[in-house]
Amino acid sequence: MKRLALIYNPNSGDRTFKNSLDDMLDIFQSAGFTVTIHRSESTDSIRLFIESMKSGEYEAIIISGGDGSVNMVVNAMMEKGLSSKLGIIPSGTANDFATYLNLPKNPVLAAEIIVNEKITAFDLGKANDRYFINVFALGYPANISHIVNEDLKNLMGKMAYYMKGLGELPKITPVTVDITNSEGTFREELALALVLNGTGAGGFTDLVKGSASDGLLDFVALKSVSFSALPALLVKIIKGEHLEDENVIHFKDSFIKIESFGQSATDVDGEPGPSMPVVIKNVPGALKVYTG
Numbered sequence: 001m002k003r004l005a006l007i008y009n010p011n012s013g014d015r016t017f018k019n020s021l022d023d024m025l026d027i028f029q030s031a032g033f034t035v036t037i038h039r040s041e042s043t044d045s046i047r048l049f050i051e052s053m054k055s056g057e058y059e060a061i062i063i064s065g066g067d068g069s070v071n072m073v074v075n076a077m078m079e080k081g082l083s084s085k086l087g088i089i090p091s092g093t094a095n096d097f098a099t100y101l102n103l104p105k106n107p108v109l110a111a112e113i114i115v116n117e118k119i120t121a122f123d124l125g126k127a128n129d130r131y132f133i134n135v136f137a138l139g140y141p142a143n144i145s146h147i148v149n150e151d152l153k154n155l156m157g158k159m160a161y162y163m164k165g166l167g168e169l170p171k172i173t174p175v176t177v178d179i180t181n182s183e184g185t186f187r188e189e190l191a192l193a194l195v196l197n198g199t200g201a202g203g204f205t206d207l208v209k210g211s212a213s214d215g216l217l218d219f220v221a222l223k224s225v226s227f228s229a230l231p232a233l234l235v236k237i238i239k240g241e242h243l244e245d246e247n248v249i250h251f252k253d254s255f256i257k258i259e260s261f262g263q264s265a266t267d268v269d270g271e272p273g274p275s276m277p278v279v280i281k282n283v284p285g286a287l288k289v290y291t292g
């Protein structure tokens with residue numbers, strides 16, 4: 001009989017996941033899985049639970065939560081050296097990688113995808129010693145998810161990030177960085193930089209055209225521009241025309257090094273990221289994920 005570990009954060013998103021728990025257990029058990037449930041409200045709880053696993057003990061590790069919860073599980077799995085398959089049930093405020101996978105937000109439908117056992121091997125990004133499945137962010141608004149009130153996130157969802165982000169716009173402090181890729185090093189003054197394994201972040205679904213299994217990462221950065229220029233650039237982002245803008249830097253590579261001159265916050269999948277300088281690498285085919 002196959003063994004499955006189900007980890008859920010009761011405080012993710014609108015906190016209604018628990019209402020579907022019995023139906024999901026029925027789906028998993030009917031498909032021949034023995035299920036171990038772990039209720040977690042902290043990073044340490046998730047990490048310790050996965051650290052306690054033996055190699056090969058669980059065929060699958062399922063996480064119900066947002067991008068941050070997925071990131072915690074991925075890092076714990078990689079550090080432990082587990083080869084279990086990863087299942088994602090999107091129940092957080094931000095679910096950018098689940099959106100990239102086109103996973104349903106209904107937990108029962110997401111569980112049905114998992115028991116269909118269609119598996120895809122995806123790359124991971126690695127920023128210094130931190131893995132990310134979707135995005136590494138530098139500068140504004142890399143730390144927005146850390147400063148948005150939890151109750152506001154639960155009440156307003158992604159709109160809470162946008163509202164907070166608009167309030168932070170006047171505080172943008174450009175950061176000067178040296179960027180190194182496989183072709184050389186160049187210096188820029190940036191307001192924001194993203195290194196994407198997926199194709200979207202922050203609720204924007206098509207920031208780049210690519211694949212999380214192509215062996216490459218997308219570097220997308222916004223140069224330091226005047227406040228008055230931002231609305232027009234936002235319109236281009238919504239239309240998918242931003243990569244042609246002279247104020248946007250874009251390239252693909254499997255190796256990127258970023259060195260900053262001055263303080264700059266970083267973020268990996270919605271969680272606090274490593275300190276500068278940062279060496280970012282693509283780790284090809286590192287994780288097997290249940291997909292629709």
